[in-house]
Amino acid sequence: MAIIPIPEGYKPTFAFSICPPSGIFFQLAMFLFDFLNDLVQIGTFLLHGDWWFAGFIALFVLLSSLPTVAWMTEKSSLKRFDPLGEARLCLARGVPTETWEGMLWAERTVEAPSTGLIGPYGASLLQLTPLQAASCLYGLYSSAKAMAEGKLQEEVKRGADAEVYALKAVRPFKTAMxxxxxxxxxxxxxxxxxxxxxxxxxxxxxxxxxxxAVANGAAAWFAGSPEFLEEAIFSCLGVGLAMAGLQTNIFFKPKATAPGGAKGPGWIPALCIFVRFIAWTALCFLDLPRGLVSLGSLSRPMGLPVLRAKFLEPAAACFEAIACFTSHFWISVEPEANATSMSLTEELGFGDCGWPATGELSSASTIFNTCLLLFAVVLVPLHMCIVVGMLLFNPIYACAAENPDLKREVEAKQREIDDFAKQKEQAAGQREQQSLLAD
Incomplete structure (x- = not known):
């Protein structure tokens, strides 16, 4: 049987790789593990009696899972909800199926943003065990990763008749960055x-x-789109779009057939990123012992004293513990000899150091809150600096400029990949027929 040529730059779907961990089966395992981790977070909140947090996470998991099951059952060539079978189909054709991409899309746009917002915030208020803290940190990481994949997927699909893997094939480094x-x-x-x-x-x-969300609608209105109100409402439901902006595209201007609200300059939603972070930071450093208004939980203490108790003091305790560990770390090596041999006895110690803990927070909660603060302090300024760079040096991001050369190149690569998938499917069908005849 003739060898099917692989499109240049494209890496066909494969089963599994250890270094780095990747492959279609690894992706499926992570998809299922994320679901299990959501259950762990729900259990964490239930154990602490926080029914609202548990209920919200369960609600969004169901809103993501149930439509996914129904959609896959209808659209899949297997005519059933079978992620493992769908992964095998992807492996056989060398290209992810539309059903597989749809399964991941639901997680990236519905489940990941909601659980990523609710889980870490709710966990920062609890006394966590090490397992619970690790689960919540992983939930933040997996949500951010899924949302990033969803953002890139939406940008490519709105800007060209192609998928992300076609863009990776022609611009691997830029896509990775x-x-x-x-x-x-x-x-x-x-x-x-x-x-x-x-x-x-x-x-x-x-x-x-x-x-x-309003900024997304304003950008669409600025571009003359009649769908600006619908896009603002949609951004309220898809909070990931409200975070990064709907029009803040790096590679493509939305194509003519894309929803009208996707059109418009990216500088309008980009400015809202700065407004949001600056406003949050300023409010966190105010001293509000009676909250903002005398209405329910809005009258609870807010501002700098809470920031100090929940995050600054835990961070200081963690840094002190790290300094203690590094300064008191020692290894004692004592030779032991007898008539026939000589050996070395090693002993490891950290002096009087212990795990960090502050106030009413457990050690796990102290470390977890410190990680949240560290992520915010490091990644938010970095993100804002990159946004400034994009506004200054990327006209596609700032003003929705055209990039027809890249669009044509990516769409041509997508056609090559589609032809490759069809040939693989035909070859797989021929092999199946031959095996049946042999039997």
Whole structure:
């Protein structure tokens, strides 16, 4: 049987690789592991009696899972919900199927943003065990990663008749760097929301995302789109779009057939990123012992004292513990000899150092809150600096400029990959027929 040529630059779907961990089966395992981790977070909140947090996470997991099951059952050539079978189909054709991409899309746009916002914020208020803290940190990472993949997927699909793997084939380095930035940006958003909401109140921080949704609608209106109101409403439901902006594209201007609200300059939603982070930071450093208004939980203490107790003091305790560990770390080596042999006895010690803990926070909660603060302090300024660079040096991002050469190149590569997948499917069908005849 003739060898099917692989399109230049494209890496066909493969089963599994250890270094780095990748492959279609690894992706499926992570998809299932994320679901299990959501259950662990739900259990964490239930054990602490936080029914609202557990209920919200369960709700969004169901809103993501149930439509995915129904959609895959209808669209898959297997005519059933079978992620493992769908992964095998992807492996056989060398290209992810539309059903597989749709399964991941639901996780990236519905489940990841909601659990990524609720989980870390709720966990920052609890006394966590090490397992619970690790679960919540992983939840933040996996949500940021999924949201980054969803953002890039939406940009490519709105800008060209292609998929992300076609863009990777023609611009591998730029696509990889973009993915890293998007991941860091969403991690910054989730961590900053958790810190600001714990210091203030979710009802104080959520308007920042409502402002982002309004900015998406304003950018669409600026471009003359009649769908600006629908896009603002859609951005309220898809909070990931309100975070990063709908029109903030790196590679492509939205094509003519894309929804009208996707059109418009990116500088309008980009400015809202600065407004949101600056406003949150300023409010966190105010001293609000009686909250903002005398209404329910909005009258709880907010501002700098809460920031100090929940995040600054835990961070100081963690840094002191690290300094203690590094300064008291020692290894004692004592030779032991007898008539026939000589051996070395090693002993490892850290002096009087212990795990960090402050106030009413457990060691795991202290470390978890410190990680949230560290992510926010490091990644938010980095994200803002990159946004400034994009506004200054990337006209596609700032003003929705055209990039027809890249668009044609990516669409041509997509056609090559589609032809490759069809040939692989035909070859797989021929092999199946031959095996049946042999039997």
């Amino acid at each position: 973009c993915s890293v930035w998007y991941g860091a940006a969403y991690a910054a958003e989730l961590a900053a929301f958790a810190v600001a909401s714990a210091v203030l109140h979710p009802l104080v921080t959520m308007p920042g995302y409502l402002l982002g």
